[in-house]
Amino acid sequence: MDTRAKRKFRSQEWFDNPNNPGMTALYIERYQNQGYTQGELQSERPVIGIAQTGSDIAPCNKIHVFLMDRIKAGIRDAGGIPMEFPVHPIQETGKRPTAALDRNLSYLGLVEVLHGYPIDGVVLTTGCDKTTPAMLMGAATVDLPAIALNGGPMLDGWWKGERAGSGTIIWESRRLLAEGRIDYDEFMGRVCASAPSLGHCNTMGTASTMNAMAEALGMTLPGNSAIPAPFRERMAMAYETGRRIVGMVHEDLKPSDILTREPREAIVTNSAIGGSTNAPPHLQAIARHAGVELDVTDWQKIGFDVPLLVNMQPAGTYLGESFFRAGGVPAVMGELRRAGRIHEGAMTASGKSMGENLAGWESRDRDVILAYDAPLRINAGFLVLSGNLFDSALMKTSVISEGFRARYLSRPGHEGIFEARAVVFEGPEDYHERINDPALEIDAETILFIRGVGCVGYPGSAEVVNMQPPDAVLMQGINHLPTVGDGRQSGTSESPSILNASPEAVVGGGLALLKTGDRVRLDLEACRLDALVDETEWAERRGAWSPPELRNQTPWQEIYRRHVGQLADGGCLELATAYHKVGRDLPRDNH
Ligand code: FES
């Protein structure tokens, strides 16, 4: 007798399948050896996977090891059966050549686990930069009920009475070291002071940004993302998230019910928080795996005119603890909602609409989260540039300092226009070797370019575009030269670089044709960056160009390079974007 119609959960296809009792015994036998009982596994209770991204090798997410008993308690109390499983680690500060290479590998691993095991719903543990998009991309492809739980930022770092923010203090201390104003011991002390506890970066870097994005997309419980890792509220959130996923399975509330439209809330929220330039490629990847329309130009269309509301490093002053006390993401979105910038009807993991989740939320500290009509600065979103060097590249305007604006973008009669001489580096090794070479004649009228550092080139797209000026220029008090590249930069950097240039140089983007000494023009009014090289010569250079030979060090690097797309398209494994709702397509039995 076919009892398929009676079976409520996907996991019952493994554990309670009268059509194939032999296989059912095999599936149950090896799970019961660790203590799950046959009665339990056949009791019409959903099996909830917990995707564990923390480990000794992934310290940004290690808090999840300690949150696990709270998540499991929540799942149990709501009537589910928890099963924790490991995820390929992605540690931003540990993985070479770059953690970005592993986002898609972790994604692939998650898809295989969720598709191939008896799982009805999943808690995605998130935190460090790429862990969050990798988990959301996987959940979007599989489309089983899923909820994200952030590990939370570290406590605020302090050094000699000043806030020491993750990453941001490194970029600043690197400059002070180059200027001879601090020694190496002081450098080390400053940098380590920024990491005082378990948790991820305490600045509004890529980690806090992507977890805010997860919340703005509706994929977490409200208030999840900003709770610092060691706080009791974090443990309570772990418990409530565990409880909630069981409800989501019973309601069959899936990513496809939540990620339904162009992710407007996330883009608007990203501008308001002063979020990372890594958000566009990650959100693009999540959207593509969810089958939702999004274009890189939407970041300017939807997000540019949004004001900066959050006074947090690198665009502002404070760190994660203050952000949490001021109300975190719901308070920011509450301000945006009152200004009419949020779709109130969007469904969320809580089972309620975004508007219902945000009701009553507003800033609790106007120094940290400012009002929409009295912001830290206006027009805080990204500009999307194009020109003969690339089809698209991003510029984060919320970090442009007054000094930089005055020097490069506010010349009388030339508002937003800057012409300069290009100096081109072939990757970070070349940059480090030559940046102080006087023969390059780098001065305040120079734009620094770096290429060969995109998805295919690096491989994985490296965070190296925020190049520090040569020591001699730093000594003149110039902290930032305009920089451009086909890689990315750290979300904790306060550098107003032009980055994520797509297509990248090694696949034939215009950047490949640029030479040191060329004149280039940046026009922020027209959103263009062009090499001022005449068309005949440009065409000659194009004709003479051939793709460089790239050396792979591991099999994954070769697979990745063969299948990865450009940053403007999310840096996805292109073939993977054709797969949707694979969790609904049951795999065959294994024996
Ligand atoms: Fe992991 Fe910043 S390095 S969160």
Ligand code: MG
């Ligand atoms: Mg980084």
